[in-house]
Amino acid sequence: MDKIIINGGRTLKGDVSISGSKNAALPILVSALLTDGKCTFHNVPDLRDIRSIIELLAHLGVRVERENNTVTIDASGLNNHEAPYEIVRTMRASILVLCPLVARLKKARVSLPGGCAIGARPINFHLKGLTSLGASIELEHGYVKASAKELIGNEIYFDIPTVTGTENLMMAAVLAKGETKLRNAAREPEVIALADVLTKMGAKIDGVGTSIITIKGVSALKPVTVTIIPDRIETGTFMTAAALTKGDVLIKDCEPEHVGGIILKLKLTGADIRAENNNIRARGADEIESVDIKTLPYPGFPTDMQAQFMVLMSVAKGLSMITETIFENRYIHVSELKRMGADITLSGNSAMVKGVNTLSGAPVMATDLRASASLILAGLSAKGKTEISRVYHLDRGYDAIEKKFKKLGAAIERIKD
Ligand code: EPU
Numbered sequence: 001m002d003k004i005i006i007n008g009g010r011t012l013k014g015d016v017s018i019s020g021s022k023n024a025a026l027p028i029l030v031s032a033l034l035t036d037g038k039c040t041f042h043n044v045p046d047l048r049d050i051r052s053i054i055e056l057l058a059h060l061g062v063r064v065e066r067e068n069n070t071v072t073i074d075a076s077g078l079n080n081h082e083a084p085y086e087i088v089r090t091m092r093a094s095i096l097v098l099c100p101l102v103a104r105l106k107k108a109r110v111s112l113p114g115g116c117a118i119g120a121r122p123i124n125f126h127l128k129g130l131t132s133l134g135a136s137i138e139l140e141h142g143y144v145k146a147s148a149k150e151l152i153g154n155e156i157y158f159d160i161p162t163v164t165g166t167e168n169l170m171m172a173a174v175l176a177k178g179e180t181k182l183r184n185a186a187r188e189p190e191v192i193a194l195a196d197v198l199t200k201m202g203a204k205i206d207g208v209g210t211s212i213i214t215i216k217g218v219s220a221l222k223p224v225t226v227t228i229i230p231d232r233i234e235t236g237t238f239m240t241a242a243a244l245t246k247g248d249v250l251i252k253d254c255e256p257e258h259v260g261g262i263i264l265k266l267k268l269t270g271a272d273i274r275a276e277n278n279n280i281r282a283r284g285a286d287e288i289e290s291v292d293i294k295t296l297p298y299p300g301f302p303t304d305m306q307a308q309f310m311v312l313m314s315v316a317k318g319l320s321m322i323t324e325t326i327f328e329n330r331y332i333h334v335s336e337l338k339r340m341g342a343d344i345t346l347s348g349n350s351a352m353v354k355g356v357n358t359l360s361g362a363p364v365m366a367t368d369l370r371a372s373a374s375l376i377l378a379g380l381s382a383k384g385k386t387e388i389s390r391v392y393h394l395d396r397g398y399d400a401i402e403k404k405f406k407k408l409g410a411a412i413e414r415i416k417d
Pocket of ligand 1: 023026093119120121122123124125126127160161162163164165186190303304326327328369370397
């Protein structure tokens with residue numbers, strides 16, 4: 001397995017371009033299943049999760065071609081309704097094919113995603129929602145088996161706003177008969193991006209970006225050509241890295257509006273963050289102030305930025321309280337950060353972080369994507385050498401992260417196994 005070696009303590013300077021959003025690209029690539037022709041997607045990031053979803057789509061009988069960051073998907077040959085365990089277990093987002101398959105083929109057999117390092121992550125809201133639209137669902141041999149003669153619009157209430165749940169149900173409702181209302185829907189930019197694509201395909205969707213989405217079903221959708229929005233978590237990770245290393249980084253090709261909450265929190269730490277059009281300039285302060293954060297559904301502070309922000313607080317002046325409300329086990333990075341000298345006390349879903357002068361490099365590893373990103377940031381800030389193993393988690397969600405940091409002046413290398 002590859003490793004990343006960092007010699008920390010360098011100030012990051014220069015510019016970096018943000019890649020397309022992983023969590024927008026995944027449902028959008030899947031949405032091609034709803035059409036009977038060739039869709040073209042630009043700005044698709046080169047990530048392991050994207051390769052997994054492409055593998056799954058190809059398995060379903062769909063023609064997929066990739067050239068650099070452009071992916072074309074022709075679902076006219078869609079003929080297989082089964083998403084096997086071997087592919088689904090590598091990526092939970094595979095569950096996104098459930099509703100499009102039922103909408104197009106009237107049936108689906110999708111492996112249940114297993115447990116996950118950051119929490120139990122059930123899919124009960126996806127299943128309850130699809131049942132409300134008239135599908136019968138059985139769980140057998142580790143698979144969800146769903147079928148419906150026809151899908152019929154209905155009102156669906158999510159107990160918690162779920163991102164992929166909202167996306168999955170939107171993809172069922174666009175081809176259902178009549179009107180569907182999704183109440184307490186997720187409002188993340190990735191949900192809006194998917195709705196924009198579906199609308200371009202001919203779907204009738206209202207209220208996107210609010211917590212009540214109304215969808216009037218249509219009988220067919222047409223293929224589209226679209227560009228994937230920039231990755232807001234990658235943007236936040238680079239802004240935080242600039243603040244942490246007291247650097248000066250111009251972050252290009254991003255969407256400042258999507259990271260408004262992160263910008264405000266970073267400003268409170270003393271960083272100077274300025275957005276103009278699709279660029280953000282992030283400059284770190286000499287002294288980092290402590291700031292509390294609580295993760296919440298969008299537009300709240302994203303759980304996918306909690307680990308990276310914690311690293312910044314590890315070397316801030318004073319005490320910071322971090323509260324994770326989305327996933328029950330998203331503190332995997334804490335024990336590794338403590339091995340690097342961070343002073344963090346966990347109590348339930350809160351972490352009390354007492355800033356130290358400096359972190360010290362150490363061999364570390366993590367078992368999820370954002371935890372791994374936080375260890376990269378810790379390594380960039382630490383004195384001495386940090387060796388990060390299990391890098392494949394990073395490759396799931398960050399496009400060429402070490403190359404981008406190297407261009408900014410970091411002493412970072414990937415050691416190929
Ligand atoms: N939940 C349920 N039942 C469900 C669905 C969700 O109880 O049927 C709970 C979850 O366990 C969690 C909460 O609802 O406590 C919210 O989870 P959500 O469904 O919104 O998460 P997700 O759709 O599985 C997406 C992102 C995650 C991101 C979360 C929260 C994708 C592919 N994944 O997951 O991204 O953390 O929303 O914003 O969009 C990442 O990129 O590293 C990542 C984990």
